[in-house]
Amino acid sequence: MTMESTLVTARAQLRRAVELLELSENDWQTLSTPRRILEVAVPLRRDNGNVEMYKGFRVQYSTTRGPSKGGVRFHPQIDMDETVALAMLMTWKCALTNLPYGGAKGGIAVDHHTLSLSENERLTRRYTSEILPIIGPERDIPAPDVGTDERNMAWMMDTYSVNAGFSVPGVVTGKPIVLGGSLGRTSATGDGVAISAIEALRVRAIDPKGATVAIQGFGKVGYWAAMALENLGLKVVAVSDVNGGVTGFSSVAQLWEYYQSNGNIGMPGTDKLTQDELLHLDVDVLIPAALADSITEKSASGIQARIVVEGANAPTTPGGDKILEEKNILVVPDILANSGGVIVSYFEWVQDKQNYFWTADEVKQNLNDIMMRTFKEVEHMATEKKVTWREAAHMIGVSRVAEAHKLRGLYP
Ligand code: GLU
Numbered sequence: 001m002t003m004e005s006t007l008v009t010a011r012a013q014l015r016r017a018v019e020l021l022e023l024s025e026n027d028w029q030t031l032s033t034p035r036r037i038l039e040v041a042v043p044l045r046r047d048n049g050n051v052e053m054y055k056g057f058r059v060q061y062s063t064t065r066g067p068s069k070g071g072v073r074f075h076p077q078i079d080m081d082e083t084v085a086l087a088m089l090m091t092w093k094c095a096l097t098n099l100p101y102g103g104a105k106g107g108i109a110v111d112h113h114t115l116s117l118s119e120n121e122r123l124t125r126r127y128t129s130e131i132l133p134i135i136g137p138e139r140d141i142p143a144p145d146v147g148t149d150e151r152n153m154a155w156m157m158d159t160y161s162v163n164a165g166f167s168v169p170g171v172v173t174g175k176p177i178v179l180g181g182s183l184g185r186t187s188a189t190g191d192g193v194a195i196s197a198i199e200a201l202r203v204r205a206i207d208p209k210g211a212t213v214a215i216q217g218f219g220k221v222g223y224w225a226a227m228a229l230e231n232l233g234l235k236v237v238a239v240s241d242v243n244g245g246v247t248g249f250s251s252v253a254q255l256w257e258y259y260q261s262n263g264n265i266g267m268p269g270t271d272k273l274t275q276d277e278l279l280h281l282d283v284d285v286l287i288p289a290a291l292a293d294s295i296t297e298k299s300a301s302g303i304q305a306r307i308v309v310e311g312a313n314a315p316t317t318p319g320g321d322k323i324l325e326e327k328n329i330l331v332v333p334d335i336l337a338n339s340g341g342v343i344v345s346y347f348e349w350v351q352d353k354q355n356y357f358w359t360a361d362e363v364k365q366n367l368n369d370i371m372m373r374t375f376k377e378v379e380h381m382a383t384e385k386k387v388t389w390r391e392a393a394h395m396i397g398v399s400r401v402a403e404a405h406k407l408r409g410l411y412p
Contacts, residue, residue, distance in 0.1 A: 006292045006314045010085040013318070014092075017394035020387060027402050034084050036060040040130035042108055044123045047116050054123065055079075058106035058131045060140050061087035064404045067138055068104035069094055069342060071145025071174075072127075072152065074112040075291075082292070083107055086145075086313055090342070092397030093335040095404075097374050099346045104140050106131065112147045124152045128159040135160070137170030137353070143345050144174040144220065146291065150186070154179055170352035173345035182348035184363035185341075190224020190289075191364075192340020193311045195371045196332045197229060197285050200307045203379065204330055206284055214238040214281045214305070216245070217289030218256075218265060221311040221338065225287055226252040234285070238278050241265055242290075245273035247281075279303060288315035295320040303329065310334040325388055333390035335397060336378055343370050 011032060018028045042056040057080055060068040070090035073083075083105050091103025108127055112120060134140055144153060153175045160171045169180030177183065184191070201208050211234045215222045218239045226236045230252045238247040239255065241264070248270045249255040258267040266272065279286065279295070280302035288294045289311030295303070297319030308324060309332045310316065316324065316331065324331050344367055351357050358366075381392035 005081055006085040007081040009292075009314055009317050010088045013390065013394055014088065014398065016391060017092075017398040020385065020391060020395055021399050021402070023398075023402055027405075030405055031398060031402060034059055034061045034087060035063060036134065037080065037084070038131060038134060039080060040127070042123060042127045042130060044119060044126065047119060054108050054110050056106070056108045056127045056130060057083040058104065058134060058140070058142075059083045059087040060102065060104045060134065062091040062102035062401060063140075064401055064408065065095060065102055066100035067102065067136075068140040069099070069101035069143070069345065070104035070106070071143045071341075072148050072156075073105070073107035073145040074110050074147030074152075075107065076109055076111040078107040078109050089313055089335055091401060092394055093339050093342060094397075095400040096335050096378075096393055096397035097339045097343055097370055098400070099342065101141075101342075101346070104142070105145070106142060107145070110147075120152070121155050124148075124155045125159045128156045129163070132160065132163060135171060137168060137349070141170070141345070141349060142172045143342070146219075149220065150174055150176045150181065153181075170349050173348040174341075175348070180348070180352045182344055182351055182363060183358065183360040184367065185344045185348055186220075187224040187228070188344035188363075188367060189221045189311070189338050189341035190226070191228050191367065192343065192371055193221060193225035193287060193289065193309055193337055194228035194232060195340070195368060196337040196375065197225075197234070197287070197307070197309045198232065199372070199375045200309060200330055200332050201284065204306055206306065209233045210235055211285060212237050212281075212283040213285045213287065214278050214283045215287040215289055215311075216240050216275065216278055216294060216315075217287075217311065218259065219289070221341075222287070222289035223252075223256060225289060225311055227256075229285075237283060238273055238281055239265065240273065240275055240278050240290075245275065245278040246270040247273055247278075276302070281305070285309055287311050290315070293317055295324070297323060300324055300327075303327070305329060308332070310337045313338065321388070321390065331389055333393045336374060336389070336393045339374065340367055340371060343367055
């Protein structure tokens with residue numbers, strides 16, 4: 001962890017976009033203030049009968065462009081500031097990709113590894129019931145994030161539905177397919193990261209065939225990005241999980257198989273790497289797909305990659321950003337690179353509203369269309385205004401929210 005909190009990073013990025021767009025101080029006030037913040041106590045009865053209290057959060061940063069949207073994170077270090085920062089990023093991400101949503105984020109300060117399956121279920125259900133009054137398909141739609149998955153979404157959907165008295169699949173996205181989930185949602189964030197990497201290679205005139213990739217993280221984002229890139233002919237040379245990295249495996253699929261049966265990536269025949277060694281590998285594409293603050297002023301100086309594609313939310317601090325810019329490394333920012341997840345969440349919500357479900361090909365094609373369109377818009381803005389891709393992406397997202405504010409006017 002560094003001194004630069006995720007909220008400081010997110011606010012600095014917003015400030016910069018507001019300056020570049022020459023928005024007013026009034027606009028800054030409107031855009032930099034989260035609209036609704038809820039903190040709840042979540043009691044959990046442990047399997048042994050003990051009762052423990054956890055802190056839960058839900059932040060609805062903006063609802064100007066539609067219901068708020070964003071994941072639920074289970075992580076011991078999550079707090080209100082970080083939740084606000086991540087909800088802010090969701091706001092710009094949804095506006096950038098032109099989804100009819102505001103932005104939200106939630107979470108519980110808990111290490112989910114310490115929970116049994118039934119403890120996880122009770123905690124998820126109680127959290128859902130605590131935030132129940134402010135969520136709903138027309139209000140705020142949670143989804144998976146770090147430490148949660150489709151099982152948690154099934155429990156959230158059920159808790160909400162039992163209280164409503166009928167099935168409400170549209171209250172959360174990232175659900176199992178049989179409960180109204182969408183085909184392609186599980187791999188969507190990783191697939192979008194892969195689309196971003198391929199496009200960034202095009203911009204830098206590097207042939208994707210045989211291009212090398214290092215990925216920090218081997219979970220919901222990192223694994224699927226690794227698989228997609230390997231299938232596209234790139235060479236994934238290193239991946240890591242929370243315990244460190246490995247290199248020297250022959251294929252991602254083989255490493256995944258080992259990981260599934262052994263719970264770690266230390267497959268025989270591979271070589272260990274530290275997180276810093278992985279970040280500093282001489283590769284074409286570096287993908288931080290773990291937590292915030294991994295590319296800092298300190299770690300950025302050793303980065304040799306030509307391109308950084310941000311699979312995680314807020315992996316780069318402003319100090320780290322400055323160094324990447326000086327080194328002329330192309331950074332595809334989080335709100336573009338990892339937007340595949342929320343884009344397919346949007347498809348899921350649309351399918352649930354219509355009770356009409358798409359084929360995997362339709363999901364893939366529509367995801368590709370939105371990502372390519374957004375990518376082109378960011379590329380164009382960055383070239384025209386001579387700004388970084390992060391600045392360009394924020395300018396587009398923030399200006400759409402600012403315009404929506406203006407058109408709606410201020411009540412009363
Ligand atoms: N948690 C994901 C994100 O940070 C997905 C959010 C969603 O699908 O609503 O973008």
